[in-house]
Amino acid sequence: MQIDVDPQEDPQNAPDVNYVVENPTLDLEQYAASYSGLMRIERLQFIADHCPPLRVEALKMALSFVQRTFNVDVYEEIHRKLSEATRDLQSAPDAIPESGVEPPPLDTAWVEATRKKALLKLEKLDTDLKNYKGNSIKESIRRGHDDLGDHYLDCGDLSNALKCYSRARDYCTSAKHVINMCLNVIKVSVYLQNWSHVLSYVSKAESTPEIAERGERDSQTQAILTKLKCAAGLAELAARKYKQAAKCFLLASFDHCDFPELLSPSNVAVYGGLCALATFDRQELQRNVISSSSFKLFLELEPQVRDIIFKFYESKYASCLKMLDEMKDNLLLDMYLAPHVRTLYTQIRNRALIQYFSPYVSADMRRMATAFNTTVAALEDELTQLILEGLINARIDSHSKILYARDVDQRSTTFEKSLLMGKEFQRRAKAMILRAAVLRNQIHVKVRGGGTGAGAAQLGTHTWAHGLVSIAVPSPGREPGGADAGQQPVPDEHQHVRVPAGPSRRICTPYPQLPALLEEPLGSRPRPPAWTPV
Incomplete structure (x- = not known):
């Protein structure tokens, strides 16, 4: 039997989708209130899939939210999951009988009525759009496509919603209309996790005169730019380009960060802070994060992330890494950050090890292990991997447990670089x-x-x-193209x-x-x- 394998999938970078979080410290009601629309339902479902202690509560909240939409299929799916979770909870050996454990019955009357309402509204919107096309009024046709896309999105039909939003592009008569179309397409593309589409339409929106000319002077333009940067940050994060993602999130404006259909201001603080911590050097971290007046406001919403960044900058690595471990369970319940938690944590720890050793000629691995709250054997394995990857230029004395920096003659290295530059300059000058x-x-x-x-x-x-x-x-005395240029040349x-x-x-x-x-x-x-x- 032949099995087709996606060549782009890297097994080492593939996220672990079967993990379970047992000890979350998440306020589910406050968390759900930060989002709206389909994003709220999807995030609650993600928590229910990975956190057994919060599964029943998350599914009940998602069930009540989905009944405000036309998304009948998702309602039936959530109800099925809730019934299974309730049965599992009751059959557990240490189950405690509680009131209200039984799930609400499937509301078949609501299902049928909602399906009829959705179909009638779809027919009405489709008829209106045909009339608009008959009248050949571009503005009405554009709004008709947007209304149809909104209805498909409310029904959970993302593919048709994307088609309707994209068709509105041909009927945009101003830069404002183009930006609105781009934001709609970006929103649906994020739901579909079509990240290349997201980056393409972010670039298209940023190139419109409304954004390119006004810049940061207009409050409305700043709000649009913040939405675009947040969407681009999500796309870069999904592509594992953490430094680009950090730069995008750092450009968001706190006063204009209102995009509950995708993410909350707290998400911007966590995503931007962790990506910056994993990829920025000390100068970049101090200049772009710690001294940033705008991003400081985001960090006030997540004091734990703020403290982690300051501890890291102050070289208090043991407390920094300990705080990271404490918030790991909550990060694993974030549907966009969870696949990258392991990679980001590894990069942050490696950067801490590199910065710790950088000013020393030799370092005692016992004291280093104490500073990083680990054992000497585990630290030796980590340092060996960093040396093999070329991230630390050092040697390990395994017997004495001392890390020695390689003796590099800076004077000779500087002379060699100078000679190479001189030869290159000489070659270019002769050319x-x-x-x-x-x-x-x-x-x-x-x-x-x-x-x-x-x-x-x-x-x-x-x-x-x-x-x-x-x-x-x-030849001597003969100019090219002279009087005798037309004569036959002598060999x-x-x-x-x-x-x-x-x-x-x-x-x-x-x-x-x-x-x-x-x-x-x-x-x-x-x-x-x-x-x-x-």
Whole structure:
């Protein structure tokens, strides 16, 4: 049997989808209130799938929220999951009988009535759109497509919603309409996790004159930019480009961060803070995060993340890593951050190890293990991996448990770099002098595979084998294109000099005049030289 495997899937980077969180400290009601629409339902379902202690409560909340929409299929799915979770809870050996454990019965009357309402509304919107197209009013057609897309989104039909929002593009009559269309497409593309589509429409929205010209001066424009940066940050995070994701989240404005359909301001603080911690050096962390007046307001919503960043910057790595472990369970319940928690934590720890050792010539691994709240054996394994990856230039004395920095002679290294730069400058200077001399003396070069017309024949050029080209040099007293340019050339009136074809052309010639010519300063010879054939 043949099995098709996606070549883009890396098994080492594949997220663990079967993990279970047993000890969350999440206020579910407050968490759900930060989102709206389909995002609230999807996040609650994600928590129910990965957190047994909160499963029943999350499904009940999702069931009540989904009844405010036309999404009948999701209602039936959540009700089925809730029934299974309730049965599992009751059949547990340590189950405690409680009131209200039974799930609400499936409301078949609501299901049928909602399906009829959704169908009637769809027919009405479709009829209105046809009438708008008959009247050929672009603004009405655009709004008709948007209304139809909103209805499909409310019904949970994301594919048709994306089609309707995309069709509105042809009927946009202003930059404001284009931006609104882009935001709608971005929102649905995030739900579909089509991240390349998200980045494409973020770029399209940012290139509109409404955004490109006004910049940060307009409050409304700043709100749009914040939405675009948040969506781009999610896409970069999903692509594991953590530094780009951090830069996007850091550009968000706290006063204009109102995008509950995708993420909350607390998400911006957590996503941006952890990505910056994993990828920024000390200078970038201090300049872009700690000293950022805008991002400080986001960090006030997540004091634990703020304290982690400050502890890391102050080189208090043990307390920093301990606080990271304390909030790990809550991070694993975030549907967009959960696949990256392990990678981000590893990068943050590696960066802490590198920064700890960077000022030392040698370090006692016992004291280092105490600073990182780990054992010497585990620390030795981590340092070995960092040395093999080239992130730490050091050697380990496994017997004495001491880490020694490799002795690099900075003086010799600096001299070697200086000599290499001098040789490169010399090579570039000679190449420029050669080019200037060739142009000044009207030396014509015919590259192999070039034109073979009459003009080339009149110049008397010849293509050599093995990638060599020839230079046609005018004979003494004869200017190219002169009075006798139309006459048949005499074979010995042009001297051919072989030059290797390619980016670096070194002239190989028996003529002693050509090297002397290249030594002359520019402008010293007013006309082509009179060369004598050898």
